[in-house]
Amino acid sequence: MGADFAISRARLDGARIRAPTMAGNEQLEAALRIVETLRARGHEAYFAGGCVRDLLLKREPADYDVATSATPEVVLEMFPRTFAVGAHFGVVLVAPETEDAGFVTEVATFRSDLAYSDGRHPDGVRYTKTAAEDVERRDFTINGLLLDPLRGGRLLDECFADPKILRDAVLDFVGGLADLDAGIVRAIGRPELRFEEDHLRMLRGVRFAARFGFELEAETERAMRQLAARIHVVSRERVRDELTKMLTEGHARRAFELLDATGLLAEVLPEMARMKGVEQPPQFHPEGDVWTHTLMLLEQLPAGCSMTLAWGALLHDVGKPATFRRAPDRIRFDGHVEIGVAMGAEICRRFRFSNEETRQVVALIENHMRFMDAPRMKTSTLKRFFRLERFDEHLALHRMDCLAASGNLEHWDFVRERFSSMPEESVRPKPLLTGRELIAAGYAPGAEFKEMLRAAEDAQLEGAIATTEEALRWVRERFPS
Ligand code: ATP
Ligand code: MG
Numbered sequence: 001m002g003a004d005f006a007i008s009r010a011r012l013d014g015a016r017i018r019a020p021t022m023a024g025n026e027q028l029e030a031a032l033r034i035v036e037t038l039r040a041r042g043h044e045a046y047f048a049g050g051c052v053r054d055l056l057l058k059r060e061p062a063d064y065d066v067a068t069s070a071t072p073e074v075v076l077e078m079f080p081r082t083f084a085v086g087a088h089f090g091v092v093l094v095a096p097e098t099e100d101a102g103f104v105t106e107v108a109t110f111r112s113d114l115a116y117s118d119g120r121h122p123d124g125v126r127y128t129k130t131a132a133e134d135v136e137r138r139d140f141t142i143n144g145l146l147l148d149p150l151r152g153g154r155l156l157d158e159c160f161a162d163p164k165i166l167r168d169a170v171l172d173f174v175g176g177l178a179d180l181d182a183g184i185v186r187a188i189g190r191p192e193l194r195f196e197e198d199h200l201r202m203l204r205g206v207r208f209a210a211r212f213g214f215e216l217e218a219e220t221e222r223a224m225r226q227l228a229a230r231i232h233v234v235s236r237e238r239v240r241d242e243l244t245k246m247l248t249e250g251h252a253r254r255a256f257e258l259l260d261a262t263g264l265l266a267e268v269l270p271e272m273a274r275m276k277g278v279e280q281p282p283q284f285h286p287e288g289d290v291w292t293h294t295l296m297l298l299e300q301l302p303a304g305c306s307m308t309l310a311w312g313a314l315l316h317d318v319g320k321p322a323t324f325r326r327a328p329d330r331i332r333f334d335g336h337v338e339i340g341v342a343m344g345a346e347i348c349r350r351f352r353f354s355n356e357e358t359r360q361v362v363a364l365i366e367n368h369m370r371f372m373d374a375p376r377m378k379t380s381t382l383k384r385f386f387r388l389e390r391f392d393e394h395l396a397l398h399r400m401d402c403l404a405a406s407g408n409l410e411h412w413d414f415v416r417e418r419f420s421s422m423p424e425e426s427v428r429p430k431p432l433l434t435g436r437e438l439i440a441a442g443y444a445p446g447a448e449f450k451e452m453l454r455a456a457e458d459a460q461l462e463g464a465i466a467t468t469e470e471a472l473r474w475v476r477e478r479f480p481s
Contacts, residue, residue: 026096026101026103027061027063027064027105028064030064030094030096030101030103030105031047031051031064031065031066031105031149032149032150034066034079034094034105034107035047035149036150037078037079038066038068038070038075038078038107039150041070041074041078043068043069043070043074044068044069044110044131045066045067045068045069045070046067046068046131046146046147046148046149046171047064047065047066047146047147047148047149048065048066048067048108048135048146048147049065049067049138049143049144050062050063050065050143051063051064051065051147052145052146052147052170053142053143053145053176053180055147055166056145056166056167056170056177056180057180057212063103063105064105065105065106065107065108066094066105066106066107066108067107067108067109067110067131067134068107068108068109068110069109069110069129069130069131070109071090071109071127072084072087072090072091072092073087075094075107075109076092079092079094080097081095081096081097082094082095083095083104086106089111089122089124089125090108090109090111090125091106091107091108091109092106092107092108093105094107109127110127110128110129110130110131110134111126111127111128111134111137112125112126112128112133112136112137113125113137113197114126116196116197116198118233119196119197119198119199119230119233119234120198120199120200120233120234120235121198122197131146131171131173132173135173135174135188136173136174136188136189139187139188139194139198139201139204139205140179140185140186140187140188140201140204140205140208140220141174141175141176141179141180141186141188142176142179142180142184142185142186142208142212142214143176143208144172144173144174144176144188145170145171145172145174145176145177145180146170146172146173147169147170147171148170149169151168151169174188179217183212183213183214183215184214184215184216184217185205185209185212185214185215185217185220186217186219186220187201187205187217187219187220187223191217191219191220191222191224192223192226192227194223195223195224195230196227196230199227199230199231199233199234200231200234200238200239200242202224202227202228202231202262202264203231203234203239203242203243203246203264203268204242205224206224206246206255206258206259206262206264207242207245207246207249207255209258210246210249210251210252210254210255210258211249211251213251213254216258216262221261221262224262224263224264225262225263228262228263228264228266228267229263229267231264231267231268232267236352237351237352239268239351240351240352243268243269243351244307244310246259247298247301247305247307247310247311247313247314248301248303248305248306248307248310249303250301250302250303250304251303252299252301252310253296253298253299256272256294256295256314260273260276269347271315271318271321271343271347272291272294272314272318274321275289275291275294275317275320275321276289276290276291277289277291278290278291278320278321278324279324279331280293280320280331281330281331281332283330284405284406285405285406286405287404287405290317290320293317293404293405294314294316294317294404296403296404297316297400297401297404298313298314299404300400300403300404301313301400305396306393307357308357308360308361308364308390308393309364309393309396309397311348311353311357312360312361312363312364312365312368312393312397313397313400315340315343315344315347315361315364315365316340316364316365316368316397317336317340318340318343318344318347318365319333319335319336319337319338319339319341319342319343320336320340322336322343323335323336323339337365337366337369340365340366341362341365341366344362344365345358345362348361348362359389360389360390360393363388363389363394364393364394364397367385367388367394368394368397368398368401370385371398371411371412371415372411374411374414374418375411375414378458378462379461379462379463380457380458380459380461380462382418383422383426383427383461384461386418386419386422386427387427387428391419395412395415395416395419398411398412398415399412429460429461431453431457432456432457432460432465432466432467432468432470432471433452433453433457433468433471433472433475434453435449435453437471437472438453438475441472441475441476441481442481443479443481444481448479452475455475455478455479456471456474456475459471459474
């Protein structure tokens with residue numbers, strides 16, 4: 001074991017800087033040049049981790065990470081534009097020489113992690129001599145692959161399209177290729193030890209299985225079930241970020257089924273676990289219980305959807321289990337929206353959502369039943385409904401809600417049609433009246449001003465009045481001064 005030196009207490013939080021997705025070729029070229037430069041100086045260097053996995057799966061990697069035998073000091077000295085944010089635990093960010101390329105490449109020194117005493121971060125890292133030692137610290141076999149991009153000369157883009165050349169260039173010390181072929185997410189080493197070290201890996205494993213449509217290997221899944229309760233040691237923000245990724249990568253249903261199967265759901269979102277077995281009236285919900293309905297909704301969340309729509313979809317019926325009641329005529333959930341709003345707000349608070357995010361998630365829960373009433377709404381009420389922030393998300397949620405139940409899109413069609421045909425100036429017209437006009441008309445300022453102005457605005461939204469004079473006349477007829 002070659003420990004060059006040990007460093008105490010590496011903090012990994014916030015240090016993983018993601019390069020923005022740029023033209024993939026540019027990032028690939030930059031990573032290739034870095035590998036070439038390191039090799040030319042006699043160091044080992046490979047592509048590592050997620051990018052190797054993605055290339056083998058014929059997916060465009062979000063970024064290309066490099067693993068090398070060179071220490072951070074050497075890397076910092078070798079490249080002209082570097083950032084040392086993670087140098088204390090072996091990671092240097094290398095920016096292309098051209099200004100404003102808009103991305104950086106992570107160059108990580110071969111290392112192994114020291115003990116994890118808190119279930120979140122290694123107490124430190126030590127640099128190792130070999131690539132084989134480096135991959136042992138990585139989480140899953142499919143994430144533990146290295147690629148020699150210069151094998152047989154310089155591999156160009158086209159070579160990445162040839163699976164044979166690509167596979168020959170892979171260094172596999174952990175059986176990652178076989179698991180990738182078989183579609184298996186398997187922890188490297190003993191799963192319970194790996195999850196004890198870093199509990200977040202349990203959520204990462206679920207996320208990768210959902211994303212790629214892979215199975216969790218049996219021992220890996222068993223260890224998750226055994227250690228699920230430890231997830232509380234991980235910061236709520238990191239749990240939230242993992243859940244948000246699961247919800248917005250296009251495989252939310254599978255992710256939540258796996259969270260359920262591993263017992264993680266009951267730990268991170270017990271409110272969701274409680275939906276299981278909560279019956280619904282079959283005439284409105286032929287699909288089954290609240291959990292099934294929610295899963296069917298999650299199934300429709302497209303990849304890349306907004307996090308607020310995703311969380312709104314997840315939580316829209318969160319108030320149902322608490323309000324379940326077998327009334328004489330049918331099963332009812334009276335007040336589930338109000339309870340759901342309170343529970344949703346509490347969940348957003350627990351996961352440290354921003355105020356703006358919370359507002360939208362809660363609004364989605366709060367308004368999801370209003371579509372039913374839309375055809376009977378007065379025009380003014382409908383217009384006020386349309387004034388909800390990001391109304392398109394309300395529409396999208398309602399559509400998914402219908403498709404996950406009766407499949408009847410009548411209300412959605414109605415609302416969408418009215419919404420898209422109504423110009424902005426008719427939904428938010430400039431008010432005909434303000435308090436100033438009321439005072440000029442002889443009214444004494446007071447509490448009823450608000451009521452008067454609202455009534456006048458309603459009449460304006462209904463098209464009953466169109467000028468300030470008409471508005472004043474209209475008010476005088478109804479509110480004696
Ligand atoms: P994604 O496509 O979501 O970015 P990724 O595999 O690239 O997936 P990253 O979080 O970018 O994941 O991490 C890059 C690599 O670092 C992983 O492939 C894995 O080898 C290693 N890694 C990341 N997080 C952990 C962890 N918590 N424990 C062990 N290894 C990890
Ligand atoms: Mg990555």
